[in-house]
Amino acid sequence: MVKTIYEYDPVMDDLWISPGDIDERLDFQAIFGNDAPVEIEIGCGKGRFILAECQHRPEVNFIAIERSLKIIRIALLRAAKFSPQNLRFLCLDADFTVKLLIKSRSVTAYHVYFPDPWPKDRHHKRRLFNPRLLQKMAETLLPQGKLKLKSDHAEYYNDACDRILDSGLFERVSEHQSHEVIEDFDEADRGASHYEIKWRKEAKTIFSSEFQVKSQSNLSEK
Numbered sequence: 507m508v509k510t511i512y513e514y515d516p517v518m519d520d521l522w523i524s525p526g527d528i529d530e531r532l533d534f535q536a537i538f539g540n541d542a543p544v545e546i547e548i549g550c551g552k553g554r555f556i557l558a559e560c561q562h563r564p565e566v567n568f569i570a571i572e573r574s575l576k577i578i579r580i581a582l583l584r585a586a587k588f589s590p591q592n593l594r595f596l597c598l599d600a601d602f603t604v605k606l607l608i609k610s611r612s613v614t615a616y617h618v619y620f621p622d623p624w625p626k627d628r629h630h631k632r633r634l635f636n637p638r639l640l641q642k643m644a645e646t647l648l649p650q651g652k653l654k655l656k657s658d659h660a661e662y663y664n665d666a667c668d669r670i671l672d673s674g675l676f677e678r679v680s681e682h683q684s685h686e687v688i689e690d691f692d693e694a695d696r697g698a699s700h701y702e703i704k705w706r707k708e709a710k711t712i713f714s715s716e717f718q719v720k721s722q723s724n725l726s727e728k
C-alpha cells in the first residue's frame with residue numbers, strides 16, 4: 507500500500523488545477539492572478555526540480571504536468587508544506603494538455619527531464635515527442651521560448667533530439683554531457699530532478715540539450 511495516496515492536506519486543493527473544471531484553454535492570468543512568465547514541466551514525477559525552482563524564481567509561474575495520480579500526489583503533499591503561490595499541478599497526459607489546453611504564445615519554457623525512454627522497438631510509438639506535439643510546443647512558446655531536455659538514455663536522447671530538430675521548428679542553443687559523480691546534492695544542484703540525482707549517484711552520463719523555438723512568423727495556428 508502506498509501511504510501517500512490516502513494522505514490529504516486541504517492546501518493541496520489550492521495547488522492543483524482540477525481537470526474537471528477545465529472547459530477552455532488554460533488562462534494563466536486567472537490561475538496565478540498575475541502576468542508573470544509561465545514555464546511548464548512535463549512529467550514532473552515527485553516534483554523535486556519544480557519545487558526547488560519555484561522557490562528560487564518567485565518571479566516565474568510554473569505548471570507541473572504529471573499523468574500518474576499516485577506520483578503527483580507525492581509532489582502535491584511536498585508542495586503543501588510551503589504553499590507556493592507560483593506553482594500549480596495538473597494531473598493529465600502532457601500530450602493531450604499541450605495539444606488542447608495551452609494557449610498560443612503563452613509559455614516561456616518547457617522542461618522535459620528523463621522522459622520514459624520506451625527502449626523496445628515496438629514501444630517507440632509511445633515516446634513523448636511526436637510531430638504534432640512538437641508543432642504545438644512551438645506554437646505555444648513565446649518568441650525565444652525554450653525546450654529543455656535531459657536524459658540518461660543515449661539512444662532515446664539522440665532519437666528525441668533528431669525528432670525535435672527534424673521538425674524544423676527548433677534550433678539547438680546548447681548541448682552538454684555530464685559524467686560527474688555527485689554524492690551529496692546541495693543548493694548548487696537545485697536544477698536537478700529526482701532521476702538526475704539517482705543517475706548521477708550511479709555515475710551515469712547525463713545528456714542535456716536546450717532548444718529555442720525558431721521564428722514563429724511562418725507557424726500556422728491550428
Ligand SMILES: C[S@@+](CC[C@H](N)C(=O)[O-])C[C@H]1O[C@@H](n2cnc3c(N)ncnc32)[C@H](O)[C@@H]1O
Pocket residue numbers: 548549550551552571572573574577598599600601618619620621622634699700701702
Ligand atoms: C522517468 S520519470 C521522470 C520524472 C522526473 N522528470 C525526474 O526527472 O525525476 C517520467 C515521468 O513522466 C511521467 N509521464 C510520462 N509520460 C507522460 C505524459 N505523456 N504526460 C504526463 N506525464 C508523463 C511518468 O508518469 C513519470 O512520472
